[in-house]
Amino acid sequence: MHRFLSSKWTKAALFVLCLVPLAAVIWPFVHRDTIPNPLEFIQHATGDWTLRFLVITLTVTPLRQLLHLPELIRFRRMLGLFAFFYGCLHFTTYLWFDKLFDPHEIWKDVYKRPFITLGFLAFTLLIPLAITSTAGWIRRLGGRRWRILHRAIYVSAVCAVIHYYWLVKSAVIRPLFYAALVGLLLAWRVGEWLLRRRRTALANAVPQRTPINAAQ
Amino acid sequence: MLIRKSPDLTYADVTLRSVYLDRRKFLRSAGIAGLAAVAGKRLLDLASPSRSVFASTKLTTIKGPFSTDEKINTFNEVAHYNNFYEFGVDKDQPAKNSQRFVTSPWTVAVSGEVKKPRKFSVDEILKLAPLEERIYRHRCVEGWSIVVPWIGFPFSVLANLVEATPKARFVAFESYYDPKQMPLGKYAGIQLPYLEGLRLDEAMNPLALLCVGMYGETLPNQDGAPVRMVVPWKYGFKSIKSLVKIRFVKDQPPTTWNISAPQEYGFYSNVNPEVDHPRWSQARERRLPEFFKSHKTLIFNGYADQVASLYTGMDLRKNY
Numbered sequence: 001m002h003r004f005l006s007s008k009w010t011k012a013a014l015f016v017l018c019l020v021p022l023a024a025v026i027w028p029f030v031h032r033d034t035i036p037n038p039l040e041f042i043q044h045a046t047g048d049w050t051l052r053f054l055v056i057t058l059t060v061t062p063l064r065q066l067l068h069l070p071e072l073i074r075f076r077r078m079l080g081l082f083a084f085f086y087g088c089l090h091f092t093t094y095l096w097f098d099k100l101f102d103p104h105e106i107w108k109d110v111y112k113r114p115f116i117t118l119g120f121l122a123f124t125l126l127i128p129l130a131i132t133s134t135a136g137w138i139r140r141l142g143g144r145r146w147r148i149l150h151r152a153i154y155v156s157a158v159c160a161v162i163h164y165y166w167l168v169k170s171a172v173i174r175p176l177f178y179a180a181l182v183g184l185l186l187a188w189r190v191g192e193w194l195l196r197r198r199r200t201a202l203a204n205a206v207p208q209r210t211p212i213n214a215a216q
Numbered sequence: 217m218l219i220r221k222s223p224d225l226t227y228a229d230v231t232l233r234s235v236y237l238d239r240r241k242f243l244r245s246a247g248i249a250g251l252a253a254v255a256g257k258r259l260l261d262l263a264s265p266s267r268s269v270f271a272s273t274k275l276t277t278i279k280g281p282f283s284t285d286e287k288i289n290t291f292n293e294v295a296h297y298n299n300f301y302e303f304g305v306d307k308d309q310p311a312k313n314s315q316r317f318v319t320s321p322w323t324v325a326v327s328g329e330v331k332k333p334r335k336f337s338v339d340e341i342l343k344l345a346p347l348e349e350r351i352y353r354h355r356c357v358e359g360w361s362i363v364v365p366w367i368g369f370p371f372s373v374l375a376n377l378v379e380a381t382p383k384a385r386f387v388a389f390e391s392y393y394d395p396k397q398m399p400l401g402k403y404a405g406i407q408l409p410y411l412e413g414l415r416l417d418e419a420m421n422p423l424a425l426l427c428v429g430m431y432g433e434t435l436p437n438q439d440g441a442p443v444r445m446v447v448p449w450k451y452g453f454k455s456i457k458s459l460v461k462i463r464f465v466k467d468q469p470p471t472t473w474n475i476s477a478p479q480e481y482g483f484y485s486n487v488n489p490e491v492d493h494p495r496w497s498q499a500r501e502r503r504l505p506e507f508f509k510s511h512k513t514l515i516f517n518g519y520a521d522q523v524a525s526l527y528t529g530m531d532l533r534k535n536y
Contacts, residue, residue, distance in 0.1 A: 034290065036297035036504045037307070037360055097507050113495055166495065169358075170405030170476055171305035 005071035014075055018082045021049045022089075039097045046090035051164065051178055053083035054157045058185040065192075077133050080153070084130040091123050115166035122159035125152045154189075157182045272433040277367050280348025282423060282522065288351060289362045291431045293504055298438045299356065300457060301404035302393060309400070310438035317397055319442040319458070326374070328463035329384035336374070338442045342428060344377070345369035349432075350425060350446075355487045355517045357451035359509065361501045366446050367429035372420045380416065380464045387419040388412075388469035389445060390461035406476045412456040413469035413483065414447065415526075423448060423522050427455075449519040451485045482536040486527070487517035491536050 004010055025045045028035055035041050060076040063069065099105045109116045129150055131137070138146045161182050165175035300310035303317075324341065327333040336344075347367050355361040375387075393409035395401055401408050418424065425446040428434065435441040440457025447454045453473050463469070473481035480494055489499045489512065500509040516523050527535075 034292040034296060034505075036289075036293040036362075037502070038505055039502065039507050040307075040360075098509070100508065109497075115495060168305075168405075170301070171403060172405055173403055 001069065002071055005069060005074070011074060011078070015078060018053075018078070021045065021086070039093065043090065043093050043098075046086050046093065047164070049086040050083055050090050051157075051160050053079055053086055054153065054160060055178065055181050055185070057083055057153065058157060058182070062185065062188050081130060081133060084126045087123050087126055094119075115163050118159045118166070119163040122156045122163055125156040125159070129153060129156075154186055158186075272436065274433055275342075275347055275367050275429045277347045277349040277429075277432070280350040280369075282519075283349070283351035283365075284353055284363060284518075286351075286353065286363050288365055289504060294362055294364055294430065295436045295439060297362075297504065299358075299452065300438055300440070301406055302391070302398040302401045302408060302410070302458075303438065304400040305404060311436075313400060314437035317437045317441070319437060322442050322460075324443060324459055324462060326378045326462045326464075328388075328465050329381045330464050331379040331381060332377070334378060338428070341374070341426070341443055345373045347428065352425075352446060352448040353517050354446075354448065354452055354455070355501060355513065357453060357481070357485065357493060357498075359496060359498070359501055360504050361511065361513075361517075362504050364430055365432075366425055366427045367432070368425040368427035368446065370422050371424045371426045371445065372422065374426055374462075375420060375464075378464070383466050384464035385416050386465050386468055387414050387416055388461075388463040388465050389414075389456045389459055390463075391456055392458045392460045406472050408472075410456060410472045411470055411475075412445070412454055413471050414454075415468075416464070417526055418447070418523075421523055421526065423519060449486060449516040449523045451481075451487060453481070454485050484527075484532075484535050486523075486532065486536075487513060488515055488532055488536070489513040490515070491533055 025042055028041075029038070057076060057079040060072050060079065064072045095101055095106065099109065110120050111117075129152055132141060132146065132149060141149065161175060161179045164178060165172060168175060296311045297307045298310040299307065300314065303310040303313040320338065322338045323335045324338075325333075325335045346369065348369055349365050349367055351363060351365045353361055354364050389412040391408075391410035391412075393401060398408075414424070425448075427440070427444050427446045428442065430436075430439060435444065440455075440459075443459050444457045445455050445459065468483060471481075471483055473485075474483055487498075492498050498513055501511045501513045502509045503511045514520070
């Protein structure tokens with residue numbers, strides 16, 4: 001398993017797999033199927049996949065720890081960037097086909113309609129994360145600051161779920177499903193954080209009996 | 217008499233010993249192949265949704281009034297893009313999930329404030345009046361629109377037969393609902409059976425159509441078979457599908473979307489570019505299958521000449 005996860009071929013295969021949803025969006029157009037509302041079809045598909053990739057990205061860290069598979073970290077950046085990629089497509093269809101790149105119209109929409117506001121925010125938050133996803137930026141920012149910045153993905157995921165919830169007319173089951181997933185993934189992190197805090201507190205409270213380097 | 221004892225099995229059919237001994241591996245690979253086949257099928261379905269053939273009967277029609285000369289949508293577009301939450305909330309679900317929906321025998325019960333309450337079978341309805349083809353614009357509250365050649369006759373024909381009493385001021389409509397035939401109905405997020413309503417004078421307007429077909433044939437199940445209303449100056453959800461009950465009543469009847477979200481969907485729900493839905497603008501519409509919202513939405517969906525007088529003196533912002 002560890003060798004499989006460390007292989008460059010696995011990463012390449014995953015990259016191709018992540019492009020399958022894009023192919024599924026393009027295929028019906030090539031195939032000349034009847035797509036009564038092409039814009040809605042593209043918007044929904046790209047929106048769905050942005051949210052799915054956000055959830056998948058957030059699953060990496062818990063999975064690493066629960067399954068003791070630290071190698072999974074190799075895929076996190078790529079998955080996050082795919083969330084951004086599908087987010088870009090989603091956002092572009094909105095700007096282009098829905099609003100014809102009209103800044104006035106867009107501003108009116110963002111200002112007036114909460115579900116657009118949140119979708120806008122969810123996407124905007126991903127931009128700095130995509131930019132600083134390179135090794136160079138991690139070095140420049142320093143690990144600690146980089147980690148703090150990249151917590152913005154939590155906010156983005158929550159905004160994305162509410163964006164979805166406010167968008168549907170009545171069938172809230174699917175948005176609630178994603179809300180539960182994101183909720184679970186964030187709760188797990190809060191749990192981890194509390195656990196770690198307690199451990200440090202305990203470690204600080206109990207005078208250390210063993211020399212520090214003995215642990216190593 | 218020749219009794220043919222066919223040698224069905226030949227030596228070639230004997231399972232190889234190696235395969236027989238290796239049957240676990242065979243089962244495993246068969247399982248994987250099966251999974252792959254299912255996944256492949258699913259992916260193909262995603263890529264090219266299957267186009268079903270719908271059972272329908274040709275109808276003889278005459279040309280009706282009020283038809284638009286705008287470009288008509290294709291049958292496939294109208295039959296594969298439906299809001300019919302009883303069969304699923306996605307637009308492509310009703311076409312897939314309604315094909316085994318039983319629409320015969322079917323009766324429509326008319327009751328309430330009428331002198332002659334009665335039940336109509338669909339066969340009776342088809343013979344009440346000459347069937348007219350009317351090409352109407354259909355504008356959904358979601359911001360898209362289509363142009364459909366409906367078949368039917370004015371609702372007033374049926375209303376005149378049952379003779380509303382002077383007490384009747386509204387007409388309440390109810391759709392068929394059977395959780396067994398419509399298992400997805402419980403996930404619709406709206407209360408079912410679907411209810412709609414019109415003011416009596418709205419229902420009696422010659423535009424209001426009791427509809428039994430489209431594109432020269434009986435209605436496909438997903439478009440509201442066997443009989444539905446078409447009220448073209450109101451948002452699409454006012455045009456109730458698969459109608460089973462009609463009641464003439466004194467007071468304004470409850471309507472499904474109004475119950476679900478009263479601040480978003482009013483009783484009247486007339487098409488109006490000036491009054492936005494709280495979550496989106498209604499100023500423009502996307503004429504399917506176009507990409508852009510290149511059509512300006514018209515007041516009363518372009519039928520102001522026929523219906524504007526119904527609302528003189530009314531505040532259309534308040535009575536949305």
